[in-house]
Amino acid sequence: MNKKRQEIIKNASLSHRESLRKSLNNRLEAARVNGNDKLVKQLEAEAKYLHL
Template sequence: MSIMNKNRQQILTEAAIAHRETLRKNLQHRLEVARAQGNEKLIRQLEAEAAYLHLK
């Protein structure tokens, strides 16, 4: 594999990691708000989303 391909792959890997972390933080915030509001239905939906995305 050439150096450019390795660099490109590393950039893509880092972008995927950053994207996943952003998803996790966003979902965590949404869960905190739903819990603060006592919205049980939304909490269950967000927990299902987290499980589906393997974020929990």
């Protein structure tokens, strides 16, 4: 692959991870506000699995 394509792929990957992180944080906040401890634990496990 040429360098430009590699850079585009890297940027897309970073953007995707950031989007996942933001989404997960929003879901965690909502679960905590609603007192849904089971969902909080599941989301925390997901974050750990994804290394976020």
